[in-house]
Amino acid sequence: MSADRTEGERLVELAKRRGYFFGASGAYGGASGFYTFGPQGAALKSNVEDAWRERFTVQEGNFEIEAPTIMPEPVFEASGHLDGFDDMLVECPECGTSHRADHLIEDNTDIEDAESLPISEVEDLIADHDLQCPNCGGRLSGEPVEDFNLMFETNIGPGSSTPGYLRPETAQGIFVEFPRIKEYARNSLPFGATQIGRAYRNEISPRKSIVRTREFTQAELEQFVDPERDEPDLADVADVEVTLYPASEQADEDGSYVETTVGEAVEDGIVGDAWIGYFLGIAQEWYQRVGVDMDRFRFRQHLAGERAHYAADCWDAESEVDGDWIEIAGFAYRGDYDLSKHGEHSDDDFTIFRQFDEPKTVEKSVVDPDMSVLGPEFGGDAADVQSALEELADRDPSAFEGETVRVTAGGDTYEVDVDVANFRVEEQTVSGEHITPHVIEPSFGVDRTVYTILAHAYHEDEVDGETRSYLSLSPTVAPTDVGVFPLVSNVEELTARAGDLVDDLRESGFSVVYDDSGSIGRRYRRQDEVGTPFCVTVDRDGLEGDGPDSVTVRERDTARQVRIPVESLVTELRAVTSGDRSFDALVETYDLVAPGTDA
């Protein structure tokens, strides 16, 4: 039934039908690149965000902030997004549709990384291959290719004098507030700051469902370090096994993956920086925990052309769906680029004071101008002359070697006797220096993670002679932990007891759905398809026997059922949903219910 659909198409259909996600504003024909998460999707996405927060904020002891999504123009002048955050656009002369020129080339030629080519070359390639408009077939050859800035622009307040932009990444909200955040970290490196939130890119042609949208959710961590002193706790993840696809292997025709551990990868220099290695290790374990299929997952190093000029090393986490590799996270060593830029463009202090191990004695050229001479001579300008002399002594002591010294202040030049300046070289004790921290940035795409989890969780098998589809979602992220059903809906004894169980389970912290509509088999299928890990059914057998009351508990992936005393239900469900106990262990402890009762 599904053989003629791709994995992605099947997923998109199920996602809409079961309330995971669907194109937004469908009543008005939709808005390309915008998706709404339905009840199941919103819960799954929220669980993924919570799992990320738990691992990358709480466990790491980092600082999470929540900054606005609209930021004023100077922020993006400093960050470089105003000038450089562009995609290449070509417009069809026939139908007026806009296309990403680099994608057209990649889709129609053997060239894989057209984004890094200069515009003139892209125009030539369109002409050489006589590329056509995917919408109407019009000829694009000869059409101009232009840079299109991907930021959504708006105006803050009345009028157009204060442009604002929707942030293209959550990161800038952290960088721009660094002067505040460092205070909460008591001015002491290393520390990390995180943010989970919306980001916006006005994509020319959004595609692939929730993989490339115009509004999406990022979870970003900015790790601020002293590059000379701070080391990660690499031992924590040294043994984590990873599949790496280094740049050198990608360049090599016979190149292959490197299966190794994080510790060895850093030691061998495959991963150039220990912090990057540390975060790859944490990410590997985290992705596994939330349900990414690690056989369809790799870390791919950026090729030299893909990297920003300031990034020393950069790796992507990639997942495979439909035979394509999707970037789901990036891990970049960004040096001091971001904080330096904001330091230059603003008046705030984006440095940290690094204490020396011991105070150092340094020679320092200073002046101590005789103001009783400068005052009468320069009047109101005397203080400016004094400052200029101090600055000059620090910058160019040799200027004080003659009998007089010239300084410029307020556009005028002043000549001062060296004696009056009182120039001398002093020994000073310095306790430290100001440094601009380096940044390592693990940046996660939440929507793409959700997409991967759903794609990798989708399975079909046969139960009771019928094909069923199910999502093998991990209890960590599944929208619902437990489904609770009365076997039939018209017996008060069963529905009341099932209702009580729902209350008990909710009180114990489980996310529960109650369902008494349709046949029991149909209710199981429904929960299978939304990925509910366990279903509890209240039946007459369980309430009418001699022993304690019991219910059946069904495991989604195997459709096996065991009969468990009601009094043990919360404990056992907690054990299997937390992973402390396997369903196999339950099967050994309790009676397996005969197959066939599923229908």
Place this chain on the structure above:
Amino acid sequence: MSADRTEGERLVELAKRRGYFFGASGAYGGASGFYTFGPQGAALKSNVEDAWRERFTVQEGNFEIEAPTIMPEPVFEASGHLDGFDDMLVECPECGTSHRADHLIEDNTDIEDAESLPISEVEDLIADHDLQCPNCGGRLSGEPVEDFNLMFETNIGPGSSTPGYLRPETAQGIFVEFPRIKEYARNSLPFGATQIGRAYRNEISPRKSIVRTREFTQAELEQFVDPERDEPDLADVADVEVTLYPASEQADEDGSYVETTVGEAVEDGIVGDAWIGYFLGIAQEWYQRVGVDMDRFRFRQHLAGERAHYAADCWDAESEVDGDWIEIAGFAYRGDYDLSKHGEHSDDDFTIFRQFDEPKTVEKSVVDPDMSVLGPEFGGDAADVQSALEELADRDPSAFEGETVRVTAGGDTYEVDVDVANFRVEEQTVSGEHITPHVIEPSFGVDRTVYTILAHAYHEDEVDGETRSYLSLSPTVAPTDVGVFPLVSNVEELTARAGDLVDDLRESGFSVVYDDSGSIGRRYRRQDEVGTPFCVTVDRDGLEGDGPDSVTVRERDTARQVRIPVESLVTELRAVTSGDRSFDALVETYDLVAPGTDA
């Protein structure tokens, strides 16, 4: 020390210093109306959102969705925001600053609700009172007052052909997806849909810190009901005591609050709709739970002039800060306004099929045209003529009383013999009808709730002879549950044991901060001021006695300390943070530590 500062000023200072919130993009001079939540604030806000989700989504069994913040223009044409979502703007002719004209009038006259006045009257009032620019003192008399649309506008995709707007409320994301959400609810009323997320209003003059910002977070619930059939479970909240300020009392010079219960308020007709009453009751309990001071809280009914024309009844939850009442939530009976509008403007189905209790027999006028006559006579237009006849029979049976009947199809008029049309009146069995659900909308401002909680939690007292300030935050929302300290930081035995406790507590689900910097008194003050409910200190006394190892546990609000065995720590902390046990009970069970050790 704080006598000369208002409650709001004190709060803003503490919020910035301790990492609750601060003006965003301060490095670039700030962006008016945009705030960043620091580590404490982001955690508090996230806890408030979780508490809301738990009560208004999970416990109510509602559907939570997550829709985009950018929506296309047709959505806001339908909702009325494009035309009507305006504030009155007046610009100073001297300095060019824009002001809200209605606020100027409210600030400088006795008029309390200038927003509802027509523009011409507002212009007259400015002239009559000779109002001046608050920025430069320029005269505003005679300046035009204009409607300014509060939506942030942007463009979707390249060019300006597809305008998009940042949603001014999360509600539209729910309304516009109603045709999808009703399927997840299996087309059966009543059901509720919720959304927590950012909303945007391009305020002319943002003010009062995070109370009136340009980007903020809402938590909204749209309760969809069949107005003739669905009733809330009012009994659940009938006994909840509320302070009401009905419109009639506001209009009365001697008007006063009505102290009553939800059940009585609905019965007495003070609250006109049972659903509104139900949500007032839930909200009252919820606000209390998250730490709003209920002595500084009321429900105020909208005056007739404040209400939207379609809203049958509307109440605000208001909290008092600095002597002002702040709207922190609204509860509106919106009728079928929202869904009807989207039904009219789009092609989608915003109705629900309401099954009759028993199928009804109705008389229906129908035609059954003889196509063997129509076909040859009208050729390719025959089918259109057939449709037109069917439509006419339904709409105006009297048209079939003559010998021929005229219909219009595709702009042309056709004359058909009544015999050929085969007109007759039939009895039909109808099982139900399509209705447009009514909407009750509880809409919460998350930022304002956070602001209120912090303002109401702020206290000052004297401990060990010194003034201290502390936030009496409820454990439900406090950013951190427990602070853990070694009494001194240079004793390995103490720091190691404290570190172990941190791990144990985190594993048990507590949010924990470790601190070994500065004197123990200073560390307590720090946690007092961020509102951490309990602090655990590891000291030598606790580890070196004969009995089991023990630690001290200090309650924030009273600064009392008890000595508790380490083995009971997790259990006792869980009991006091969940509210199952009071600190008084701990004091009765364990030894109270002598006062004075706090310093």
